[in-house]
Amino acid sequence: xxxxxxxxxxxxxxxxxxxxxxxxxxxxxxxxxxxxxxxxxxxxxxxxxxxxxxxxxxxxxxxxxxxxxxxxxxxxxxxxxxxxxxxxxxxxxxxxxxxxxxxxxxxxxxxxxxxxxxxxxxxxxxxxxxxxxxxxxxxxxxxxxxxxxxxxxxxxxxxxxxxxxxxxxxxxxxxxxxxxxxxxxxxxxxxxxxxxxxxxxxxxxxxxxxxxxxxxxxxxxxxxxxxxxxxxxxxxxxxxxxxxxxxxxxxxxxxxxxxxxxxxxxxxxxxxxxxxxxxxxxxxxxxxxxxxxxxxxxxxxxxxxxxxxxxxxxxxxxxxxxxxxxxxxxxxxxxxxxxxxxxxxxxxxxxxxxxxxxxxxxxxxxxxxxxxxxxxxxxxxxxxxxxxxxxxxxxxxxxxxxxxxxxxxxxxxxxxxxxxxxxxxxxxxxxxxxxxxxxxxxxxxxxxxxxxxxxxxxxxxxxxxxxxxxxxxxxxxxxxxxxxxxxxxxxxxxxxxxxxxxxxxxxxxxxxxxxxxxxxxxxxxxxxxxxxxxxxxxxxxxxxxxxxxxxxxxxxxxxxxxxxxxxxxxxxxxxxxxxxxxxxxxxxxxxxxxxxxxxxxxxxxxxxxxxxxxxxxxxxxxxxxxxx
Numbered sequence: 158x159x160x161x162x163x164x165x166x167x168x169x170x171x172x173x174x175x176x177x178x179x180x181x182x183x184x185x186x187x188x189x190x191x192x193x194x195x196x197x198x199x200x201x202x203x204x205x206x207x208x209x210x211x212x213x214x215x216x217x218x219x220x221x222x223x224x225x226x227x228x229x230x231x232x233x234x235x236x237x238x239x240x241x242x243x244x245x246x247x248x249x250x251x252x253x254x255x256x257x258x259x260x261x262x263x264x265x266x267x268x269x270x271x272x273x274x275x276x277x278x279x280x281x282x283x284x285x286x287x288x289x290x291x292x293x294x295x296x297x298x299x300x301x302x303x304x305x306x307x308x309x310x311x312x313x314x315x316x317x318x319x320x321x322x323x324x325x326x327x328x329x330x331x332x333x334x335x336x337x338x339x340x341x342x343x344x345x346x347x348x349x350x351x352x353x354x355x356x357x358x359x360x361x362x363x364x365x366x367x368x369x370x371x372x373x374x375x376x377x378x379x380x381x382x383x384x385x386x387x388x389x390x391x392x393x394x395x396x397x398x399x400x401x402x403x404x405x406x407x408x409x410x411x412x413x414x415x416x417x418x419x420x421x422x423x424x425x426x427x428x429x430x431x432x433x434x435x436x437x438x439x440x441x442x443x444x445x446x447x448x449x450x451x452x453x454x455x456x457x458x459x460x461x462x463x464x465x466x467x468x469x470x471x472x473x474x475x476x477x478x479x480x481x482x483x484x485x486x487x488x489x490x491x492x493x494x495x496x497x498x499x500x501x502x503x504x505x506x507x508x509x510x511x512x513x514x515x516x517x518x519x520x521x522x523x524x525x526x527x528x529x530x531x532x533x534x535x536x537x538x539x540x541x542x543x544x545x546x547x548x549x550x551x552x553x554x555x556x557x558x559x560x561x562x563x564x565x566x567x568x569x570x571x572x573x574x575x576x577x578x579x580x581x582x583x584x585x586x587x588x589x590x591x592x593x594x595x596x597x598x599x600x601x602x603x604x605x606x607x608x609x610x611x612x613x614x615x616x617x618x619x620x621x622x623x624x625x626x627x628x629x630x631x632x633x634x635x636x637x638x639x640x641x642x643x644x645x646x647x648x649x650x651x652x653x654x655x656x657x658x659x660x661x662x663x664x665x666x667x668x669x670x671x672x673x674x675x676x677x678x679x680x681x682x683x684x685x686x687x688x689x690x691x692x693x694x695x696x697x698x699x700x701x702x703x704x705x706x707x708x709x710x711x712x713x714x715x716x717x718x719x720x721x722x723x724x725x726x727x728x729x730x731x732x733x734x735x736x737x738x739x740x741x742x743x744x745x746x747x748x749x750x751x752x753x754x755x756x757x758x759x760x761x762x763x764x765x766x767x768x769x770x771x772x773x774x775x776x777x778x779x780x781x782x783x784x785x
Contacts, residue, residue, distance in 0.1 A: 182302040184214075190298040192216045193290045199282055199306035200313045207274040207306050208317055209244075211235075211286070213267065219292045220265040223251035225362040227261035228369070231289035231297060233270070238283040243275045249323035250405060250412040251359055253370070255679055260370040262359050271320040281305050325405050330413035332378075334406070337420045338386075338397040343368070345382040347406055354409055355759070358382050361403040365395050369742060373760045380406075385742065438601050445605020480614035482561035484607040490566045491603030495596050517655035520648055520696075527645035535638045651696050654730050666709060668717045673727035673739065678754055681723040687755035687780045689717055692727040692736060692748050699766060700749040707768040716777055755780025 181198040196212040211233075213221060222230040224246075237244065247270065251262045286300040307313075331347045338344070345358060358371045369385030388395050403416045604611075671677060673690060681688045691708070693700040707713060717724050727736045729748050740750060743763070751764040751773075758780040764772055 180305045180307045182304045185300045185302060187298045187300065190290065190296045192219045192292070192296070193221070193288060193298065195286060195288060195300050197282075197286070197302050197304055198313060198316075199304055200310045200317075201306050201308055202314075203309050207278040207282075208313075209272040209274070209282070209306075210313070210317060210320060211270040211272065213264070213269070213288065215265055215267065215290060217266075219290050220254060220261075220263045221268070221288060221290050222261065222263035223359065224248050225262060225360065226289075227253075227263075228259040228367065230261050230263060230291060230295070231287075233286065233288050236285045236287070239279045239281070241274075241282070241284070242278060245273045245275065247271045247273075247321065247324045249320070250325055250407050253357065253359070255370060255675060269316075269320040269323070271317055271324070278306065325407070325412035325414035327414060330406060330408065330411055331415075334415055334417065335420070336402060336404070336417045342386055343384040343397065343402070343419070345371075345380075345384065345404065345406075347380045347382075348378050349380070349408065350378060352378050353380050355757075356380050356382075357407045357760070358384070359405040359407075360384065363397060363400060363402055366397060371760070372743060372763070374762070438598065441598050441601035442605035442608075445602040446608050477614050478558060479561045480610050482558040484610050484614060486562040486566040487607045487610065488600070488603040489562075491599045491606075492596075495599035498595060498599075499592060517652055520651050520655075524645050524648045524652070527648060528642070531638050531642040531645060535635065651730075654695060667714050668708075668724050670724050670726040673725040674735070675739070677723070677725055682754060682756075682759065685756050686721045686723050687719075687777060688753065688761075689722060689724050689777070690727070690750070690752040690754075691724070692729060692740065692745075692750040694729040694748050696730065697748045703749050703751075703768040707770055707773060710770060713770060713773055716774060721781070722777070753777060753780050755782060757782030 180200070182196055184194045184196045186194050192215065194214045197209060198212070199207060199209045201207055213233075215221065222232050224232045226232055235244070249264070249268060249270070251264055254261045254263060254265075281303055282305070283303045284301075286302060287297065288300065289295060289297050331349050333346075333348045335346050336343060337346075343360075353375045356373055356375065358373065360368050360371075362368075365388055367387050369387070371382045371384045374381045374383075386395070386397065397419045400419050401416055402419055403414065405412055405414045407413075670691070673692065678688050678690075693704070708717075716722065727733070727739060729736045729740075740748075743750070743752070749766060749768075751768060752761050753764065753773075753776045754761045755777075758776070762776055762779070764776060
């Protein structure tokens, strides 16, 4: 009797279970990977459509990948058997992971992928799931499975609806959305009526192109994202105009997936480094002009004006030719810099504005030349030596124009570490733009720096109004000599790091700076801390201005010493590949560079080239986010 009862109960269970439960594979684990568990379930909807759910559970610290993993990883995939029809795989909104300078897109903890089968499916679903999971190491694991879809099941339908709720919508998040391309980057612009609180951007792969980590900036209702682009080998960037790209834009748990044609960047899509070309040209002209006022260039211009006093028979034509020769030296030097940058870009070498000051030989040569000029101005000797090089560097080289040409070239060499904020934007654009734009902007820089020299050449009457030679000339020569000697001393201090001497920190510096690295940023963010980044160099004049005028102010020092703030500093005084790579990943080619991360700014926000107290403190407050 008991045996008959058991057999009857088993038959009832066999008849009831397929009707009420969706078929499933059970949780599958691999002996080669105990960090992940997977499960597949399937049923048939009332409309006759076969639906599947792939559940993935990962241990803490492990992740798997989105359909476009990014700079590393492999997307999950299923190799189906038995002439399986096409399967539509739906992908929930991913997260971004940044490790060791690489950015990837994927999932952690637990994720469910819903799928549907197009058309009639086999009675049994069989295949092999290949799953890539990564932590400090990466594992590629196969999970064979077989399951039979059940009839429609309300519990499965509920889970399926929940999983589909995690899939990005096709509309509803943005009012406007556009994508444009410029050399080396994609620019995404989106507007949202409610503004943006925690935006995130994820991009599908495009043939022959790799995308880096997007840099996001919010301006009220507008979101601007700049995405670095390189080819499949990490080298030159392909031209993406005319192609299509699929992207997912997310904000506060709401996501939208869109497929857009890539156009050209427009003025309204430009960020601080992507201004309209005419504005960048004006900045280049203004930056070049301002360079004449920098402490490392002003002595050369003053010496040039002072040399007019040494001409006994002042002639308009002669003065015009002398200053035009110096203008030619300035323009030729900027064209030589453009050629150098072109060669570096074509050979995929590191780029940086002022990197020649990382060479001790260059600095030593410039110190020697400055000392020679200074000694001449103090009257210690005259430039009447037979050496051709000395003659070219002379401040009064007889009737020849070579000396005046090399004065202009010399001023240009001294100008590069004195980049004013106006100059930084133009240089950044020039070193990432097309080659015609690069040459055009360097020409504008040269013209801007030449303006005072050119003005005297066009109006030599101004020079002729200088007072007649007299004793006062000796005083002027000494002033110019002191200025030149000061520049030489400053250049000499740049040799100290190359000689193994550590530069002492000023007494006001109370912040404990830690070495800059991508890992340090991620570790701080994982601890819900804010990060202040300062990339600087001893030869950078603007860096010094930022340090003494802003970073060493009492309130800034107090803010950077808060328990939840990590201060990271990168020193680019000497060549450093890690610092160069750090800057290039953020579209930067020069220092200073400052950036702030935090719970409220997980993607980071760059600060203006010339820092202000209010900008630093406000961005630090924004990075703190909202405390739950």
